[in-house]
Amino acid sequence: MELRRVPIRRIGNRHNLFLGGDRGGVMMLGVICAALIFSAQEWRAAIVGIVFWTVGLYLLRLAAKADPQMRLVYLRHLRYKAHYAPRATPFRENTRTQEWQYR
Numbered sequence: 001m002e003l004r005r006v007p008i009r010r011i012g013n014r015h016n017l018f019l020g021g022d023r024g025g026v027m028m029l030g031v032i033c034a035a036l037i038f039s040a041q042e043w044r045a046a047i048v049g050i051v052f053w054t055v056g057l058y059l060l061r062l063a064a065k066a067d068p069q070m071r072l073v074y075l076r077h078l079r080y081k082a083h084y085a086p087r088a089t090p091f092r093e094n095t096r097t098q099e100w101q102y103r
Contacts, residue, residue: 015068021060022071029056 018026030053037049063070 017064017068019057021057021064022068025060025071026057029053029060
């Protein structure tokens with residue numbers, strides 16, 4: 001008897017992206033740019049807001065292309081930062097009291 005093959009469709013495994021970038025990042029960028037443009041109500045603020053939107057969207061798309069869940073990985077990194085001691089470097093010089101830990 002041959003094993004049954006079940007195809008995994010791409011539609012069930014896609015990441016939650018919006019405009020090519022992470023959904024939460026793009027929405028937050030849109031809110032910040034809209035607040036900048038509509039609160040200042042000047043041409044300079046509108047130009048800065050549009051430039052900020054295009055550059056920010058480009059960077060969010062680059063991040064999503066590298067890893068679609070980069071925002072979640074970064075937030076987890078911030079949460080676990082206190083658990084990892086900053087000792088991992090090949091240039092660290094241990095004192096005599098620390099030598100017993102590595103023998």
